[in-house]
Amino acid sequence: MKSITLENISKSYQKSEFAVKNVNFKAEEGEFVILVGPSGCGKSTILKMIAGLEEITEGKLYFDDRLMNSATPAERNIGMVFQNYALYPHLNVFDNIAFPLSIKKTAKNIIREKVTATAKMLGLEDYLDKKPKHLSGGQRQRVALGRAIVREPDVFLFDEPLSNLDAKLRVQMRTEIVNLHRKFGATSIYVTHDQTEAMTMGDKLIVMNDGEIMQVGTPKEIYEAPQNIFTASFLGNPQINLFDGTLTGNVFKFNAESTGIQLPEKATSSDYSEKATLGIRPEFLQTTTSDENSIATKIINIEYLGHEKLLYFDFGGLKCLRQNADSAYSVGDKIRISPDRNKIILFDQNGNRL
Ligand code: ADP
Numbered sequence: 001m002k003s004i005t006l007e008n009i010s011k012s013y014q015k016s017e018f019a020v021k022n023v024n025f026k027a028e029e030g031e032f033v034i035l036v037g038p039s040g041c042g043k044s045t046i047l048k049m050i051a052g053l054e055e056i057t058e059g060k061l062y063f064d065d066r067l068m069n070s071a072t073p074a075e076r077n078i079g080m081v082f083q084n085y086a087l088y089p090h091l092n093v094f095d096n097i098a099f100p101l102s103i104k105k106t107a108k109n110i111i112r113e114k115v116t117a118t119a120k121m122l123g124l125e126d127y128l129d130k131k132p133k134h135l136s137g138g139q140r141q142r143v144a145l146g147r148a149i150v151r152e153p154d155v156f157l158f159d160e161p162l163s164n165l166d167a168k169l170r171v172q173m174r175t176e177i178v179n180l181h182r183k184f185g186a187t188s189i190y191v192t193h194d195q196t197e198a199m200t201m202g203d204k205l206i207v208m209n210d211g212e213i214m215q216v217g218t219p220k221e222i223y224e225a226p227q228n229i230f231t232a233s234f235l236g237n238p239q240i241n242l243f244d245g246t247l248t249g250n251v252f253k254f255n256a257e258s259t260g261i262q263l264p265e266k267a268t269s270s271d272y273s274e275k276a277t278l279g280i281r282p283e284f285l286q287t288t289t290s291d292e293n294s295i296a297t298k299i300i301n302i303e304y305l306g307h308e309k310l311l312y313f314d315f316g317g318l319k320c321l322r323q324n325a326d327s328a329y330s331v332g333d334k335i336r337i338s339p340d341r342n343k344i345i346l347f348d349q350n351g352n353r354l
Contacts, residue, residue: 003026004189009022009024010059027204034201037234076154122142141162252346293339296334
């Protein structure tokens with residue numbers, strides 16, 4: 001097992017533009033780290049630099065204390081699992097899993113032992129003589145996992161491995177991958193654009209946007225204390241509600257006419273008066289009859305989800321609050337809404353947390 005450290009790593013494919021800009025993070029030995037962000041933000045580029053499949057333009061990559069910038073992929077002893085499985089179509093399941101051992105000229109009896117044990121662990125023992133085209137998506141991804149596991153790598157890299165699976169299988173494979181990690185404890189870096197995978201799978205989340213790291217923390221830290229509007233909006237479904245307004249001392253006003261929301265502690269100094277954004281998650285908004293610290297609005301849509309209802313209203317854009325499934329509101333009802341003031345997150349004009 002190894003720790004992985006990226007120090008001021010940048011990557012440019014073309015001379016002028018950087019796909020990855022000055023990235024710093026450490027995956028501790030045995031840690032499961034998630035790199036999450038929208039498509040094109042540089043996640044795969046980072047994985048490829050760690051795997052030795054792309055050159056590092058600037059910065060240093062370490063496995064433990066060893067500088068790895070110019071190590072060959074083989075020297076890095078990495079197991080990679082890709083979105084498209086990357087199986088050999090002409091080989092059966094046994095030979096696909098055995099492939100990394102066969103090219104290392106491992107003894108036949110050892111190959112058989114290891115492949116059989118790996119296939120058993122992944123529930124593939126009845127499919128060993130099948131070709132990939134006869135397998136379901138989930139089984140193919142298990143074969144790809146088996147091929148990564150069988151070589152006993154120091155590090156696992158996952159590049160959106162569940163994106164091609166249907167919703168039900170994704171849930172199942174999430175648990176399987178997390179349990180495999182618990183079993184092997186190998187340092188793992190997992191790339192996804194899916195916020196549910198990010199929230200549910202990792203010890204440490206690295207949120208990226210446009211080649212840069214926006215925030216690093218546990219899922220709970222990032223959900224509860226996002227450092228900027230990008231991170232706040234990226235995690236959470238439905239998204240955090242964002243209200244533009246003005247913050248004067250301790251009072252947030254949505255517009256000139258509104259009485260405003262009195263914040264519980266001094267968010268800013270008393271002479272502060274600036275445009276700001278108030279962020280509040282849908283679970284921390286409630287309906288009220290009081291005029292104080294509330295806004296008047298109208299329900300424009302209700303989504304019934306079985307265990308809860310989502311009430312939508314328009315207040316400077318579409319906003320949402322969660323209600324119990326038996327809540328009696330109807331579309332068109334006029335309501336007042338107030339936030340749990342202890343859960344408000346304020347952002348400055350540049351979108352950074354105040
Ligand atoms: P992600 O994995 O987050 O979707 P990528 O790392 O694939 O993002 O891409 C980051 C940026 O680098 C994108 O703008 C993409 O177009 C660019 N890019 C990726 N691979 C190449 C390449 N081989 N040549 C040129 N540009 C690339």
